[in-house]
Amino acid sequence: TAGITQAPTSQILAAGRSMTLRCTQDMRHNAMYWYRQDLGLGLRLIHYSNTAGTTGKGEVPDGYSVSRANTDDFPLTLASAVPSQTSVYFCASSGQGTSNEQFFGPGTRLTVL
Amino acid sequence: GQNIDQPTEMTATEGAIVQINCTYQTSGFNGLFWYQQHAGEAPTFLSYNVLDGLEEKGRFSSFLSRSKGYSYLLLKELQMKDSASYLCAVKDSNYQLIWGAGTKLIIKP
Numbered sequence: 001t002a003g004i005t006q007a008p009t010s011q012i013l014a015a016g017r018s019m020t021l022r023c024t025q026d027m028r029h030n031a032m033y034w035y036r037q038d039l040g041l042g043l044r045l046i047h048y049s050n051t052a053g054t055t056g057k058g059e060v061p062d063g064y065s066v067s068r069a070n071t072d073d074f075p076l077t078l079a080s081a082v083p084s085q086t087s088v089y090f091c092a093s094s095g096q097g098t099s100n101e102q103f104f105g106p107g108t109r110l111t112v113l
Numbered sequence: 114g115q116n117i118d119q120p121t122e123m124t125a126t127e128g129a130i131v132q133i134n135c136t137y138q139t140s141g142f143n144g145l146f147w148y149q150q151h152a153g154e155a156p157t158f159l160s161y162n163v164l165d166g167l168e169e170k171g172r173f174s175s176f177l178s179r180s181k182g183y184s185y186l187l188l189k190e191l192q193m194k195d196s197a198s199y200l201c202a203v204k205d206s207n208y209q210l211i212w213g214a215g216t217k218l219i220i221k222p
Contacts, residue, residue: 042212
């Protein structure tokens with residue numbers, strides 16, 4: 001079982017360029033999330049989707065956009081990258097229910113120069 | 114504001130017991146989660162507490178006191194593979210997870 005996959009594994013991006021980070025899950029989870037993880041800080045929620053067709057803003061949404069056309073895919077787009085978006089990005093998904101844990105993808109390490 | 118506090122780093126000896134504390138102040142409470150994250154890897158789920166008390170799962174146990182806004186993760190019979198960061202997260206009134214910065218646990222032989 002693949003679980004959650006993310007692509008690419010890592011990327012170096014010039015400032016001002018756009019990029020889409022891909023995330024796919026095969027667990028038929030309704031909810032999906034994008035986080036960034038920076039040294040010394042907790043995981044911070046960028047955007048989330050509770051079900052296909054809906055999205056919501058998290059704690060740090062500026063400079064990022066998402067879409068949820070179907071259950072499995074939840075891409076994250078940086079329209080015009082800036083160096084402060086250098087981070088490790090994790091996609092996660094969870095099933096219904098308050099106690100359901102989130103399952104994480106392997107992460108994408110992004111460097112914006 | 115919402116806040117999750119954990120020690121930044123702890124050191125323990127192989128075979129010993131270690132307790133990692135987490136205190137929280139959040140808007141609402143819908144459960145507390147502990148995750149393990151090895152360096153360069155994704156977080157993986159360890160435990161979930163929503164009621165006060167102790168939840169035991171093998172070598173790992175997690176405790177919750179909602180009135181004190183406090184939890185701890187207890188790791189027994191430490192092994193070298195337990196060297197990792199341990200993340201505390203609280204599900205708030207919007208059912209979103211608020212994460213602590215994590216505690217890096219170093220195990221020495």
